[in-house]
Amino acid sequence: MLLVGLDGPLQLQSAGAAICSHSALLPAGLELEVDSQNSRVAICYLDVFGEDFALLAPRMAHIQGGVLHGLDSETASIERFDQLHRQCADPEQIQAWMEELINPHQCAPAGFALDSRIVRVVELIKADVACNQSIAYLAEQVGLSVPRLSQLFRQKIGIPIRRYRQWHRLFVTTVGVARGMTLTDAAMVAGFTDSAHLTHTFRSIMGLKPSAVLAHAQAQRIRLFAA
Structure with a gap:
């Protein structure tokens, strides 16, 4: 970020x-x-x-x-x-x-290349954010072994698959709040089973309670924008 x-x-x-x-x-x-x-x-x-x-x-x-x-x-x-x-x-x-x-000059970064297999794995995770597809299932979809997918994903994305799934759920929750949903409803859409699940994940990644950032954002002078 x-x-x-x-x-x-x-x-x-x-x-x-x-x-x-x-x-x-x-x-x-x-x-x-x-x-x-x-x-x-x-x-x-x-x-x-x-x-x-x-x-x-x-x-x-x-x-x-x-x-x-x-x-x-x-x-x-x-x-x-x-x-x-x-x-x-x-x-x-x-x-x-x-x-x-x-990207003011609309140019591609030097030496940067996407890996189509990792792109596909991310697409699968995003397609059903509430579903916990196994790494074995994801690996099968892109023709990789579980160890190779885990290694390649971390190399290209910077974090393990499980951590990325958690982060994406937080992102979906934040986008939901930015678009007018309550924190509870946004968290449910993102696949969190209850408030304790959301709080634990949010604190482990952000170091804060979700209520400190997402609840009553306007009152805390927080503006959330989601494209």
Whole structure:
């Protein structure tokens, strides 16, 4: 994901490194702590296959503890995110701005290639988010052994299949809330069996209770955008 502090720098702790920056690019699977220092933060979830990350990485000035930081268009990006936070932008406007931010020249990242087998596995997981297809089933669909699929998935996506499934369910829940559903209904659609299941998964990945982020988002000055 891409983090941008709108009112001041963010304090990040990762792999023993202490980082202070207004913008940070985080690879999948990285464990870290983030202190917003009471700043508003734009949190941008990038594409799962890593193309957005590959486009943004060369534009970051520094890397410490696995965190890339110091976006080349940082000042302009802060101004733009601030505008979007203050106005009622629609999903199409947000999508257009994100495309302009991530890939202004509409070019493919150097050396980046998708693996059609991993693309298919992700499609199968997304097709029925509430279903827990076994890794054996997914491997059979793409003609790989279970060990090879597990290895290739982690290599290409950055996290294990199970972790990706959990993350995608959180994403679907968040999109549901952004589109006006209650937190409970959105979680059910995403395949969480009950509130305890959602809370455990959310805390294990985000380090927060879902109610701290998704419940009464507007009252907490949180704006959720989903294309």
